[in-house]
């Protein structure tokens with residue numbers, strides 16, 4: 001891989017899928033919060049103005065439209081990533097030692113951002129985590145939508161009611177990731193430019 | 200009807216949180232009702248984020264409905280008639296089983312069995328009406344299954360009655376037709392696909408928990424489908440008709456997904 005200043009850091013398919021994914025996640029989270037509000041299983045509801053859809057039926061329509069975007073776009077991302085070999089070389093190796101070292105230098109403000117084409121170990125772990133979390137969200141969503149048609153998945157996730165919680169906690173983890181993700185982007189704005197322009 | 204719209208919302212079997220959740224449900228329902236009256240799907244927080252109305256609401260509505268129709272077809276394809284919904288032990292029945300309708304429990308219609316006749320119409324060979332006694336005379340089964348509401352909550356209940364497939368065969372229904380429509384004594388209406396109608400767990404339920412179906416659960420009969428969300432399960436049925444034209448439904452016509460099931 002060339003590491004010259006003008007070389008491409010993010011191929012176009014990555015940039016397109018990344019931003020489509022961001023849109024899908026925004027729509028799914030906001031409409032999902034409205035659906036949660038219809039029958040909350042915790043002692044709180046999500047403020048109405050943070051939700052999408054207006055009423056339950058509208059929120060469900062958004063949710064079940066945006067799910068197609070998330071899934072189709074996610075499959076394109078995973079396929080391109082895996083088949084091009086990018087997945088392996090961008091996210092691996094990932095050793096606990098490198099993780100601790102990068103975490104320590106990040107917290108002490110000594111993390112190097114000299115080579116924007118390389119993800120540090122903490123980033124690698126965070127991205128792999130959110131990819132796995134998105135897969136869990138899709139699978140648990142599938143059980144909530146079609147619980148009778150996916151009996152094995154349903155039982156693996158602990159049945160219908162347990163799956164509602166799994167779906168909620170996976171959403172919470174994703175939202176937490178996005179929060180940290182955005183702070184990191186704000187700290188190193190150069191990466192945002194690269195995610196838009198490719199370099 | 201709208202006055203009691205809020206009653207449609209949350210009923211939890213968790214005693215401690217019940218009242219809290221009822222209030223929450225009412226709060227949520229109130230704002231839903233406003234949106235409902237506007238008869239459009241607002242972009243809610245999204246337009247708040249962007250600070251303006253970025254998209255024309257009508258075209259958004261149309262696009263979302265189109266995708267919802269597409270989802271009906273996908274669900275029809277995914278539906279495997281030999282996959283059964285899980286069944287449970289009697290000890291797992293949710294007590295009390297939540298009441299749920301588009302009106303309050305104090306407004307439940309009470310059908311008089313003496314005057315009652317079930318109408319059967321559309322693409323069937325035998326259009327004569329049925330009394331409840333005639334339905335009780337048919338072979339009955341019962342099952343303990345999970346009722347899942349579109350709102351997300353679920354509750355386990357026990358329904359008994361006539362397997363709907365047997366009833367359809369008995370009246371000589373054209374089983375190659377696409378839809379079965381239902382009209383109810385409480386002015387509710389809905390419709391289902393033929394594959395679900397013929398599913399072995401689809402029951403023309405006459406009993407709840409071993410007792411004659413009480414008015415609040417749909418006397419004299421309810422179509423009970425553990426493969427469908429609650430709003431697809433009509434209560435107080437007074438007419439059943441077989442058709443190739445999608446009859447829609449009370450909630451479906453307002454935007455709930457038509458297939459609405461698992």
Ligand code: HEM
Nearest residue numbers: 018021022025127130131174178181185191192193194195
């Ligand atoms: C509008 C909000 C978002 C912004 C501004 C943003 C920005 C970025 C940027 C700048 C990068 C490149 C980081 C680098 O080169 O060091 C990146 C990568 C990434 N982002 Fe986001 N992101 C957003 C939303 C999301 C969401 C919602 C998700 C997933 C839930 C997500 C998942 C990822 C992943 C997995 C990568 C690594 C992709 C790869 O290299 O294969 N992002 N994001």
